Amino acid sequence: MRKAAGITVALIIKDLKLEFRSPRAFLTTGFFAVTTLVMFSFAFDPGDPGIRSALPGILWAALLFPGVIQLNNSFRTEQENDVFGGVLLTPVDRGVLFLGKCAANFILLFLTDLLVFAAFALIFNAPVDAGYIWLLLLFLPVNLAFSSAGTILAGMVSRLPSREVLLPVILFPVITPVLIIAVNATGEIFAGPAGDTLFSWLKMSTASGLLFCGAGYLLFEYIVED
Amino acid sequence: MASVLGIGRPGVALMNRTQGDPVISLQDVEKRFGRKKVIDELCLDVYPGQFISLFGPNGAGKTTLLRIMSGQLGVDNGWIDSRSGTLKRSLTGFISHQVMLYPDLTGFENLEFYARLHSVPNPADAANRMIKRINLDSDASRYVRNYSRGMLQRLSLGRALINDPEILFLDEPFTGLDRQGAEFLAEILNQGHSGGKTILMATHDLRSGYDLSDRILVMTRGRISMDFSTRDLEFSGFVSSFEEVSGR
Numbered sequence: 001m002r003k004a005a006g007i008t009v010a011l012i013i014k015d016l017k018l019e020f021r022s023p024r025a026f027l028t029t030g031f032f033a034v035t036t037l038v039m040f041s042f043a044f045d046p047g048d049p050g051i052r053s054a055l056p057g058i059l060w061a062a063l064l065f066p067g068v069i070q071l072n073n074s075f076r077t078e079q080e081n082d083v084f085g086g087v088l089l090t091p092v093d094r095g096v097l098f099l100g101k102c103a104a105n106f107i108l109l110f111l112t113d114l115l116v117f118a119a120f121a122l123i124f125n126a127p128v129d130a131g132y133i134w135l136l137l138l139f140l141p142v143n144l145a146f147s148s149a150g151t152i153l154a155g156m157v158s159r160l161p162s163r164e165v166l167l168p169v170i171l172f173p174v175i176t177p178v179l180i181i182a183v184n185a186t187g188e189i190f191a192g193p194a195g196d197t198l199f200s201w202l203k204m205s206t207a208s209g210l211l212f213c214g215a216g217y218l219l220f221e222y223i224v225e226d
Numbered sequence: 227m228a229s230v231l232g233i234g235r236p237g238v239a240l241m242n243r244t245q246g247d248p249v250i251s252l253q254d255v256e257k258r259f260g261r262k263k264v265i266d267e268l269c270l271d272v273y274p275g276q277f278i279s280l281f282g283p284n285g286a287g288k289t290t291l292l293r294i295m296s297g298q299l300g301v302d303n304g305w306i307d308s309r310s311g312t313l314k315r316s317l318t319g320f321i322s323h324q325v326m327l328y329p330d331l332t333g334f335e336n337l338e339f340y341a342r343l344h345s346v347p348n349p350a351d352a353a354n355r356m357i358k359r360i361n362l363d364s365d366a367s368r369y370v371r372n373y374s375r376g377m378l379q380r381l382s383l384g385r386a387l388i389n390d391p392e393i394l395f396l397d398e399p400f401t402g403l404d405r406q407g408a409e410f411l412a413e414i415l416n417q418g419h420s421g422g423k424t425i426l427m428a429t430h431d432l433r434s435g436y437d438l439s440d441r442i443l444v445m446t447r448g449r450i451s452m453d454f455s456t457r458d459l460e461f462s463g464f465v466s467s468f469e470e471v472s473g474r
Contacts, residue, residue, distance in 0.1 A: 003345055010342040014331070021330045021369075077328070086326025086385065089298065089318070090343035225300075 004096045011100025012107070018077050019108060025073030026108060029066040033116040036062040037123050046124045056186035059120050060179055064146075066116070067109055068168045071150035074105050075158035084158070088224060098151060098220035102213065105147035113139045126190075134189045138182065138202060144209030145178040152216045155223045178208045246274050248307075249393060249424050250295050255304035257290055257448075264290045266448035267304070272426065274392075277419045279435035280428040282445035283472050288428035289322075289397050291445065295426065296320050296395045319386030322397040325378045326385060329371035333362055333381050336370060337388055344389035356384040361410070376407035383414060394418060396427040400434055412438060432468065436461050444471050 019026055040058045044051040078084035087097065117135065120126060153171050157163040185201035188194070248271040257265035264287045272278060272295070280288050293299040294306065296318055320326075327336045337356050341349035357366045360380040365373065373381065379399065386394060396415075400408050415438055419425055429435045436442065436456060442464065444452035451471045459467070 007343060007345075010339060014328070014335075014339055017335070018328060018330050077330075080329060081327055082322065082324035083326050083328055085298070085322075085324065086320075086340070087343065089296065089320050089326075090340065090389075091345075092343050 004093065004099075007092055007096050008100045008103065011097065012104045015074065015077075015101065015104030016107065019073075019104075025070050026112070029069050029112050030115050032069060033062045033066040033112065034119045036065065037116070037119050041123045052190065053187070055124060055126070055190055056183045058124070059117070059186060060183050062116050062120065063113060064172075064175075064179065065168075066112060067146055067150070068171065070108055070112065071105060071147070071154045071171070072164050072167055074101060074108075074151070075154045075163075079158060084224075094221035094224060095217040097224070098155075098216045101155075102147050102151040102216060105151055106143050109143045109147055110139060113143065131189060131193065134194050134198060134202075135186065138185050138189070138205065141202065141205040141209040142178055142182045145205065145212045146175055148209065148212035148216045149174050149178075152212075152219060152223060155220065178205060178212075181205045181208065248272055249274050251307045252295070253305050253307075255294065255301045255306060257287075257294060257299065258302050264448050265294065265301070268449060270443075270450060272424060274424055275419075275422050276441050277415070277425045277439040278427070278441045278443060279439035280426060280443045280445060281430070281432065281435060281468060281472075282428075286445040286472075287448040288445055292320075292395045292397050292426060292428055296393075317392045318395065319389065319391035319393070320395045320397075321379075321382050321386045321399050323399075323401045325382040327370050327378065327381055330369060332367050332369055333357060333373070333377075334366040336381065337384055340385050341388050346389055352388060356388055359387075360384045360414075375402040376404055379403055379407060380410065383411065387414075387418075391423070393424045394426070396425065396429075398429060399427065400429060400431045408434065432465060433461070436464055444468055446472055 037058070040062070044054060044058070075084070078087070117139075150167075150171055153174065154163075154167055157166045157170070160166060181201050181204050185198055185205065188198040188201060250270070250272040252268055252270045255265055255268045256263060266287075268287075268291070270291075280291065282288050290299065294301055298320075328339070331339065334353055334357055337353035338349050341352045341356075346352045354366075357363055360383060362377060362380055362384070365377060370378065370381065379402070383399075394415075399411055403411060412434060415425060415427075419438070425439075427435065427439065440456055442452065442454055442456060442459075443450050444467075452467060454464075456464075
């Protein structure tokens with residue numbers, strides 16, 4: 001167990017080092033997300049109280065599409081020099097490889113979430129108050145589900161020439177239930193003080209995240225092996 | 227010639243003078259990519275401590291055979307009994323023409339990372355020792371993206387040896403190396419062979435392959451068409467037999 005934890009940490013550190021030394025994906029993701037928000041701000045008047053019900057959808061749309069870029073990039077760095085082939089030659093349990101890759105994606109997606117939320121609050125004049133702590137809590141399970149499903153599917157298409165097109169095509173249908181939960185939970189958070197409905201959405205998103213993560217841990221071996 | 231080459235029953239020619247059980251044994255192995263049969267009912271026994279050079283024209287199945295033996299590829303038919311299977315990856319090392327190194331990590335970081343994945347005790351120390359062994363001490367902190375081909379191949383060798391494997395697989399290791407690099411690689415391989423490691427190397431370099439190894443296999447169309455000991459056949463005889471078998 002301790003050995004697996006040590007290897008998972010080594011995999012996470014490696015991925016974060018690679019990302020921050022050449023932050024192409026992070027910058028592209030952040031730029032794309034902010035551009036999306038700016039476009040929405042022109043389509044909907046941020047000062048109009050009538051757009052409040054559309055805000056959760058705007059926020060998650062700005063988070064979803066750039067997230068796919070991040071996921072695609074996570075395996076692109078493994079393809080150069082067939083380095084993932086070298087990793088697969090080691091005796092590391094494939095489930096542990098999944099956990100390392102998924103955790104690195106989770107951290108990078110969470111950083112993107114923070115960046116996008118800051119831009120969102122600025123552009124749409126969202127009053128940042130204590131209630132928004134729930135939004136940060138919501139990011140955690142939704143990101144877990146997104147990064148888990150994304151890591152499995154990105155691993156599956158990583159050796160295909162059309163992987164960048166294929167990933168969103170197969171990821172979005174899988175992740176749609178989680179996005180519906182996320183949008184509804186965000187609506188509850190924007191509407192006012194946390195209530196039972198919000199806790200229900202949070203529980204459902206946590207269950208989804210754990211389900212996707214568990215499935216990834218068990219299935220990754222069949223995805224990456226011949 | 228057939229008795230020397232072991233044609234028809236690869237592995238038999240050397241079996242009598244080899245000690246111990248095979249470390250890898252393949253029986254009637256077949257591998258297809260789509261409709262193309264790349265490995266065709268291949269039988270082979272590899273014994274501990276052997277240095278085997280694998281020759282053959284492009285598309286003969288050399289790389290596929292190495293990948294099967296190292297546990298990277300499954301087979302469609304037949305069976306393989308090896309110490310290099312899924313549970314024994316800690317015993318093997320693999321060098322391919324792809325260096326399998328992260329360009330945006332330093333040489334040291336790459337080796338330390340692989341040492342951790344192999345659960346080598348004190349990975350940083352192991353990486354430092356290996357960096358010295360492959361003569362890259364002065365370049366250890368440079369990003370691999372800035373390494374020359376020869377340096378990459380040395381580091382790739384270090385990556386494959388970081389877990390002190392019993393069995394080493396090499397796929398075209400001399401590709402792109404200058405004379406100095408090739409000599410260095412040959413020296414390391416000789417050291418490994420003297421130390422009792424089992425080495426399997428696919429190469430087009432007839433001279434180097436013959437000089438380094440004690441057993442030669444020639445593959446054509448997914449089968450082993452020659453299998454002999456370098457003690458039983460001079461280099462010139464090997465070259466003429468090889469040209470005959472490979473249709474050159």
